[in-house]
Amino acid sequence: ETGVTQTPRHLVMGMTNKKSLKCEQHLGHNAMYWYKQSAKKPLELMFVYNFKEQTENNSVPSRFSPECPNSSHLFLHLHTLQPEDSALYLCASSQDESHRGGAETQYFGPGTRLLVL
């Protein structure tokens, strides 16, 4: 399944670096999501974009800055991160709720494994 792609797959950065994560979906969906998955913790929703508008910021520190230029692309800009930000960052997309059943499903990309030194 290559409906949702993420680059890079792996990233090592220092605390003073600036980097960006990219997500692209080829499914014609309207909503896109960023999740953080740390070791031994449940998946945490970070941001939601619906029709390019940010509809959720789940108390995420400002060192994470999302950008959604269109419904197919989602970025996560990173700057002055901390070692505790090391995690797997997952992007997902979904149709809107006007569709029934399985069309509500969120489809995930392969994730970016981030290590902050």
Add this chain to the structure above:
Amino acid sequence: AQKITQTQPGMFVQEKEAVTLDCTYDTSDPSYGLFWYKQPSSGEMIFLIYQGSYDQQNATEGRYSLNFQKARKSANLVISASQLGDSAMYFCAMREPRMDSSYKLIFGSGTRLLVRP
């Protein structure tokens, strides 16, 4: 508040046997959706199966079936004829309704399944 509980941190199953992964949920909303995802060591979250709260029949997708017991608020995943490739983390999730047409998934803590040859 909505909540998903997976009480089995780890499970073993013999190849070719069936296994049940437990999931209980808590919600006051009459309309909800339940999902199961598989996460191999590569990190990607793979959608397996969906059950809507108003669906009359238990969902099935190939070797995956969902044992949906609404009164007990449980949505257990049954994997029949286990294969070595089924070894992975399995997450139960529930859709949380939102005002806009995107939606939020609440994830459980996951169950690690190991299939023995």
